[in-house]
Amino acid sequence: MAFAAFSPSASKQKSSSPVKSGKIVLVLLLPGLLYLGMFFMVPLVSLIITSLETPDPSGAFGVYQYALDFSAYQRVVVDYFPQILRSFGYAFLATLLAVLIAYPLAYFVGVRLRTRPLVQKLTLTLVVAPFFISFLLRTIAWKQILSDNSPTLEFLRSLHLLGPQQYFLGTPFAVVWGLTYNFIPFMVLPLYSSLERLDLRLLEAAGDLYASPSAVFRRVTLPLTMPGVISGTLLTFIPITGDYVNASRDFLGASDTSMIGNMVQADFLQNSDYPAASAMSAVLMAVILILVTVYVRRTGTEELL
């Protein structure tokens, strides 16, 4: 399948690629790039224009006029401060958990199963299996498995791991659980494609030079698979910050677990407060771009595509 999609070093060019340029390149590139310009860049500009709009003087609900009104930004940063903190906090935790779960799994599939290619491929299919079942339904499945009166919680209560009045749904724990689960395949794939290419002779060499297993891991395996860790964490962290399904009340969350996405959705689709929804989106986008730039600079993988 498309496992190669997440290959972190897909950017390595063959040195023999012919140096040609001209009309053909334009014909190949322009349609797609114009499309992205029209439906990716222009919407971002539209978002910024909308965020600066001001309510119509007539006072009609949901009607705005063009202006240079920055008050929506002030409003969302103040009013939605808890949601902003929560979004990035949950995203940080879920990404961390996803690395901890995914790395050993990817190592097992990418290194240990190398001698059996068919078993390796089939196991990898199982790892990405959640991709093939509806995102909303697999979240609802967790909701029902972990609901207040479910056999799972009764079992945990009988083991006294959970108090009789304690529950799971609607807690930050449930939201982070769902976020971690839903985005693990995005973490495993890039890690796998790094680990699959790892030259095992380097690990042997380190062992021959009396490096302990943990030293081999810290000083050889991990640095060599860092590109996979970086693209995996980005592919997990970014969508999580904008997710609002897991945190929504009908799924795993409650009103006090709402994230940025819930606010954007409510303001845009229910309250018709387009400037606030747009300002919140613009703030989210700006924070992510800053974080990604800093992260990529610090970790030193400039070209991710």
Next chain:
Amino acid sequence: MNRYRLSRFILPIYAVIALVYLLIPIVYTIVFSFNNSAGRTNTIWQGFTLDKWLNACQRPGICEAVGNSLLIGGVSTLIATALGTAIAYALVRYQFKARSLVSLSLFLPMATPEVVMGAGLASLFFNLGAGYGYMTIILAHVMFCLSFVVVTVKARVQTLDPVLEEAGRDLYASPSMVFWKITFPLLLPGIVSAALLAFALSFDDFIITYFNAGPVNTFPLFIYISAAKGVPAEANVIASAVFILAILIVIGTQVGSNLRQKRLFAIK
């Protein structure tokens, strides 16, 4: 050495636990597609039935939503795959100055949370005064599928030896003949994977679609709207059927390519 031994067992056990964790909601969803549940709610097990599988379309609106999702997924996949394949080919085969700008504009959509893209497109269509519907959903889906197509096809173009195309040219094949007789057949597996990925992304997209759907219902929107009252078992049937079909396709191609490789080795 003892420690090394121990770690040999820890890792497989850990991997099995992680796999079980990943598969739990899938198994749950499939099992509850056979639940003899009355009405909309499908939360408590009430006995095995095949009714929901045999009469999935009885639930009002569900098959219309699935049909919409298939239509939108099909059209979006076609457009995104065509546009993306061209970009991927150009990126690998040609040198040009604006390369880093092109890479950046392909990376950005992947580094943007869906809610931002959804709200951005919705605000654009709103400001333009365009009504939401099939058109706006498809325009949105092509956009977010495009970068994934480029990355997938690009990986395949990189494995393609330029010498093969040169040989074609040396034998007086016209550029279009070189493309259709040599380049395209060799790229086809990559293009097919990219198309499957694009279709999967489109079919399962909820967030961006929700912002730009207007009156159109898709399968994820159907589930989201029913989530407040209880998702009917028929939704599990559809999702399970899609899941089983997708897994069979993937496993089939894997076993197939494995057999082919074995045969190649046997010939050698």
